[in-house]
Amino acid sequence: MGRQQQKAENLIGQIVPFAQNGEYFFKKGLKYYRRRELYKAKKYFQRAIQYDPNEPIFLCQQAAVLAELSEFEESNTILKRIIDKLDSEMYECYYFLANNYAYLGLFQEAKKYANQYLKFAPDGEFYEDTEDLIDLLSIESSEMNIHLEETDEENLILQQENARELLENGKLEEASEILQQLISDYPEFWSAYNNLALAQFYLGNVKKAIKLTEDVLQKNEGNLHAMCNLAVFFHYLGREKAVEHIVAQLNIVHPIDFDQRSKLGVTFALLGKYEFAYRWLRWLQKFGYEGDVSFYYWLSISAFYTDHNEIANDAWNKVVRMNPEKRNAEPWLNSNMAINEEPLTSSLLEQFKETDNEEKKCLLLFLLMEAGNVESLEEIKRIVSSDSLHYLEEFTNHMLNKLTYDNHKVSPRFVDGYNVIDTLEDQNGWSQIIQQKIYILWFRVLQNGVNDPSINFKNNQAWAAAVEYCFVRAEEYPISQKEIAQKYSISTSTLRKYTQLVMDLI
Structure with a gap:
């Protein structure tokens, strides 16, 4: 028994006492922060705060990390808590708040906090940086003069973040x-x-x-x-x-904001300008910018196409860590990579050539016009002219007229009929898919009635209301004649009259 007790005492003697506290985790967080491993730094600062939730230094450092991770709202909440409740003389919080609001585009609020920093800390570490920030804010404020109450500002931040998500x-x-x-x-x-x-x-x-x-x-x-x-x-x-x-x-633009530099680099990569893209994205990475998946995706592509293969692979590994399903799916191994895809409208042109449905052809012509694609419309004009498809030729001419200063031949009756689409578009309250179905229904009506001289298409509001009502009735949507009539500012009797005309022409 004595020998066992001695053995236990010897074992205990070999154990080094180790007490983890807030200071320990804070120092760990600082180590990772200096190495620009921001997510690890955030984790350790949070552990430090759990030990001492009212230590201003811990909280301020966490707020700084959150700001660099673009979590501005949470960063601001911490900074305001420090000033209001914990340490009103930690003046650097005003500087950090000014920067956060500047990144959010809330320049008046940013300027307010910047001026408070200058007032309270005339010899402060960030005095010159704050003066530079105010100069920049003065320029931005002249371009965007939004004056917000505090409640409006909070609402704006919440709505903006919601929309982004x-x-x-x-x-x-x-x-x-x-x-x-x-x-x-x-x-x-x-x-x-x-x-x-x-x-x-x-x-x-x-x-x-x-x-x-x-x-x-x-x-x-x-x-x-x-x-x-x-x-x-x-x-x-x-x-x-x-x-x-x-x-x-864009080649002569040199923004100071990291997010703007990221936007510039990603845009160059999307455009296939890989040298420019790599210059901006790699610069950001060298200076510790913690981007999202998109940032590393385009860094990997621009690095690969500028022969920086090691950096391309490292960046792609970050993409895989964030999205494990991307493993073994390097974009340069994929022949269908987005950069090499044909322009957006080429698929619309191919669909036009492949379909025999004239209403769908009209919808595709309309979408090409909406996309501003004159070349595809001119190619279609050559096709329909050679095939003597007079209705589609006139429709194509009208789409070209809406995009160019040319005067392609279109009958006034056809223009009146097409104007119904403009009215439907102005009153659009449906999803894109439903809206296109309503357009197709109208194209059928127009095709069947444009050559009938007894039919007048001048009352755009009534025709638009009628075709929408016919669609919603067929799809059994719970909308009444009165609601549709009010939407288009016509009487229910007028709606009933034109609904019958639509039904006769379907």
Whole structure:
């Protein structure tokens, strides 16, 4: 027994006492932070906070990491808690808040916190950086003069974050609704316009996406995200001259913001400008930028096509760690990689050639016009002219007239009939799929009635209301005649009259 006790005492003597506390985890977090391994740093700082939830230094460092991970809202919550409840003299929190709000595009709020830092810390570590930030904010504020109450600002952040998550998850129509409301509430909040343009582009509403983007550039000249988006839109439409014009402007841009540099690099990669893409994306990686899957995806591609194979493989390994299902799916091994795909509208052109359904042909012509693709429409014009397809030729002419200053021959009756589509588009409250079905129904009516002189297509509102009502009735949607009539500002008796005309022509 004595020998066993001695053995146990010897064993205990060999055990080194080890007490983990908040300071231990904080130091571990700092180590990873200095190595730019931000997710690990975040984890250890969080462990430190669990031991001491009221230590301002722990919280401030966690807020800094969260900001670098673009988790600005949570970072701001921590920083405000430090100032309001824990240490009102930790003035660097004002500087971090100013930076966070600047990244969010809330320039008035950023300027407020920057000025507070200058007031409270005239000899502070970040004084010169804050003065530089205020200079930049003065420029940005002159371009985007949004004055927000605190509650409005919080609402704006929440809505913007919600829309971003919906976009990332492919819920484009839901994201569009939020972004449209943001634009209505804040008419100079340019990032909402840019995100809405992306959502509309992915929904297939290319014409609307381009118009939104061009509006931003007209009102906020030089908006980098808008320029990048427009270049990508034109690229997928095959409008390479327009792309090169924008690329020439982007080549001389040198943004200071990391996210803008990432946007620029990813855009160059999407356009196949791999040298430019690699320069920006690799620079960001060297300086510790923690990008998302998309960042490493395009870094891997641009590195591969500029003969930096080791970096390409390292970047791709990061993609696989974030998305394990991508294992063994390197994009340069895939012949169908997005960069090598034909422009977006080529599939519409091929569908036009393959289908015998004239209503579908009309829809495809309409979508090509919406996409701004003059070349495909001109090719179709040659096809339908040689085949003596007069109805489709006239439709094609009208689509070309809407995109060019040419004067292709179109009868006034046909123009009146087509204007019903414009009315339906203006009153669009349906999903893209349903809207296109309604268009096809109208194309059938127009085809069957355009050569009948007894039918007048001038009352666009009534025809549009009638064709929508016929569709919703056939699909058994719970919408009444009165609701449709009110939507198009006509009487129910007029709706009944034109509904009968539509039924006769289907």
